[in-house]
Amino acid sequence: MxxxxxxxxxxxxxxxxxxxxxxxxxxxxxxxxxxxxxxxxxxxxxxxxxxxxxxxxxxxxxxxxxxxxxxxxxxxxxxxxxxxxxxxxxxxxxxxxxxxxxxxxxxxxxxxxxxxxxxxxxxxxxxxxxxxxxxGVLITGTILALEFPVVLAVAGLAIYIFVGRTLRPVHRITSEVSAISSTDLACRVPVPDSDDEIHTLAVTMNGMLARLERSRDTQIQFLGDASHELRGPLTTLSGILDLADHTGTDITVDTVRSVLLPEATRMGAVVDDLLLLARVDERGLPLVLSDVDVDDLVLAEVAAARATGGVTVRTRIQPVRVTGDATQLARCLRNLVDNARRHARGTVVLDLAAGDGAARVTVGDDGPGVPAADRDRVFLRFVRLDAGRPHGGGSGLGLAIAAEIAAAHGGAIEVGDSPLGGAAFTLVLPYVPPFTAGVGAARGRRVGPDQDEVSSIR
Incomplete structure (x- = not known):
C-alpha cells in the first residue's frame, strides 16, 4: 500500500x-x-x-x-x-x-x-x-497505468522475499527463546552471519540468557550457602534442647552463655546480613547522608578491636571528613577490621589518609594474605578462602556487604599486600578537601607502640 x-x-x-x-x-x-x-x-x-x-x-x-x-x-x-x-x-x-x-x-x-x-x-x-x-500526456498516463500492476507485483514479491529472509532469523530466535525453560538456561539463540540489527539482537539475547543463567546459579548457590550457614547454629541449638528434653536435664546458665547465646547471635547476624543484601539487590542500599568524620569511625573500631583482644592494633590516622551514611560506613569498617582480626597472626594496622580526591582507609594484617587470583572473588557472597577453619571463619558475607556499602557511596574496596606480609583492604571514598587558607603545619604525636598516631590540621 x-x-x-x-x-x-x-x-x-x-x-x-x-x-x-x-x-x-x-x-x-x-x-x-x-x-x-x-x-x-x-x-x-x-x-x-x-x-x-x-x-x-x-x-x-x-x-x-x-x-x-x-x-x-x-x-x-x-x-x-x-x-x-x-x-x-x-x-x-x-x-x-x-x-x-x-x-x-x-x-x-x-x-x-x-x-x-x-x-x-x-x-x-x-x-x-x-x-x-x-x-503525449495521455499516452504517458496510459503507460503508467499499465505498468503500475507489474511494478507493484514485482515490488510486493521483492518485499516478501527480502523482508521474509531478513525476519527468518527472528522467527528462529523466537522459537528458540520459547523453548528455553527456567531450568535450562544454558541454551543460546542462533546468531546470523549478517552484520545487521538481527545479529545485534541475537548477541544481546545471548548475553541476557548468560546473565540469567549466572543469576540463577548464584541464587541456587546463595540458597545452599545460606542454608548451610543457618544449619550449624540451628543444629547446635536443637541438639542441646533435644538433649535437655530427653534427659530431663536443666540447661545451665553457663550453657546459655557459652553456647546458646553465641549461636543465636551468630544466626541473627547471618539473617541480618541476608536481609541487607536482599534489600541491596531489590532497590539499592538506602543512605542517610550527612558529614561524617571518618577518623572518629576508625578510632571507634580500633577501641572495639583492642577491647576484644587477641591482636595488637596499630593506627596512623589523619582527620578526614566525607559525606556519607555514618551507620553504614561504620558497618563497612567493622567488617574490614573483623576480617583482618580473623586472619591476623598478631597485628592489625589501620591507616587513614586523604589526597587526590579520595579518602583511603587501609586495614592490613600479618596473616597469610589473599592470592592475586582470589582478590576479586573474596567479595562474592559466602566465599571464604579459609573454609577449612573449624569455626570463627565468618559467614562469608562481611566483605560482600562492605563492597556494597562502598559502591553505594561512590567508592570501592581495593585488595593488596600489607607491609606486614598479609592482606591489605583499602576503602576508597570520594573526598573534597576543605578550604585550606591560613592552614598551619601538620603536627603528629605517638604514644606508645600500641596507641594512635594522629596528625591534625590547625
Whole structure:
C-alpha cells in the first residue's frame, strides 16, 4: 500500500509537470511567432512583411492578422475571416490564451501580439493544436497505468522475499527463546552471519540468557550457602534442647552463655546480613547522608578491636571528613577490621589518609594474605578462602556487604599486600578537601607502640 501510494503520487506529479512543460512549449512557440511578425509589421507595415515569415512553422498551425477594426487582413493557411480569439493586447504586449477554432476539433493554445504602424493598430494571432501535445500526456498516463500492476507485483514479491529472509532469523530466535525453560538456561539463540540489527539482537539475547543463567546459579548457590550457614547454629541449638528434653536435664546458665547465646547471635547476624543484601539487590542500599568524620569511625573500631583482644592494633590516622551514611560506613569498617582480626597472626594496622580526591582507609594484617587470583572473588557472597577453619571463619558475607556499602557511596574496596606480609583492604571514598587558607603545619604525636598516631590540621 505504501509503494502504491508513493507511485500514484509520483505519477501524478510527473504527469502534471509534463502537462505544464507541454503548455510551456506551445505558448513559447506561438508567442515567438506572433511577436516576430508584430515587429516586422511595426517596422515595415503589413505589406512589407515577407510571406515566408507569415506562413505557419513548426509549433504554429494557424496565423491571423487583425487590423484596428478587428477585421482579418491576413490568415494562413486557411482564408478564415472569423477572428480566432477576442484577445486584443495593446501594442508591444503579448497575451496567451486557449481557444477553439471553428471547423477544427480540439482546443488550441496560442498567443496574440499587439503592434502599430503609421497610426494603424494590428493584432497578430498564432495558435497551435493542443491535442498533439496533450496526446503525449495521455499516452504517458496510459503507460503508467499499465505498468503500475507489474511494478507493484514485482515490488510486493521483492518485499516478501527480502523482508521474509531478513525476519527468518527472528522467527528462529523466537522459537528458540520459547523453548528455553527456567531450568535450562544454558541454551543460546542462533546468531546470523549478517552484520545487521538481527545479529545485534541475537548477541544481546545471548548475553541476557548468560546473565540469567549466572543469576540463577548464584541464587541456587546463595540458597545452599545460606542454608548451610543457618544449619550449624540451628543444629547446635536443637541438639542441646533435644538433649535437655530427653534427659530431663536443666540447661545451665553457663550453657546459655557459652553456647546458646553465641549461636543465636551468630544466626541473627547471618539473617541480618541476608536481609541487607536482599534489600541491596531489590532497590539499592538506602543512605542517610550527612558529614561524617571518618577518623572518629576508625578510632571507634580500633577501641572495639583492642577491647576484644587477641591482636595488637596499630593506627596512623589523619582527620578526614566525607559525606556519607555514618551507620553504614561504620558497618563497612567493622567488617574490614573483623576480617583482618580473623586472619591476623598478631597485628592489625589501620591507616587513614586523604589526597587526590579520595579518602583511603587501609586495614592490613600479618596473616597469610589473599592470592592475586582470589582478590576479586573474596567479595562474592559466602566465599571464604579459609573454609577449612573449624569455626570463627565468618559467614562469608562481611566483605560482600562492605563492597556494597562502598559502591553505594561512590567508592570501592581495593585488595593488596600489607607491609606486614598479609592482606591489605583499602576503602576508597570520594573526598573534597576543605578550604585550606591560613592552614598551619601538620603536627603528629605517638604514644606508645600500641596507641594512635594522629596528625591534625590547625
Amino acid at each position: 505504501i509503494v502504491a501510494c508513493a507511485m500514484v503520487i509520483g505519477a501524478g506529479v510527473m504527469l502534471l509537470m509534463l502537462y505544464k512543460s507541454q503548455n510551456a512549449v506551445m505558448y513559447s512557440a506561438t508567442s515567438s511567432k506572433a511577436y516576430g511578425i508584430a515587429e516586422q509589421i511595426e517596422e515595415h507595415g503589413l505589406p512589407g512583411v515577407s510571406r515566408s515569415s507569415m506562413d505557419p512553422t513548426s509549433g504554429v498551425d494557424i496565423i491571423q492578422v487583425l487590423d484596428g477594426s478587428n477585421r482579418v487582413v491576413y490568415a494562413s493557411p486557411d482564408p478564415n475571416e472569423t477572428p480566432i480569439s477576442q484577445v486584443r493586447p495593446a501594442p508591444g504586449e503579448v497575451a496567451r490564451f486557449e481557444t477553439r477554432v471553428p471547423g477544427r476539433g480540439g482546443s488550441f493554445c496560442g498567443a496574440a501580439a499587439g503592434t502599430e504602424h503609421d497610426g494603424e493598430k494590428y493584432v497578430v494571432i498564432a495558435v497551435v493544436g493542443a491535442s498533439t501535445y496533450r496526446h
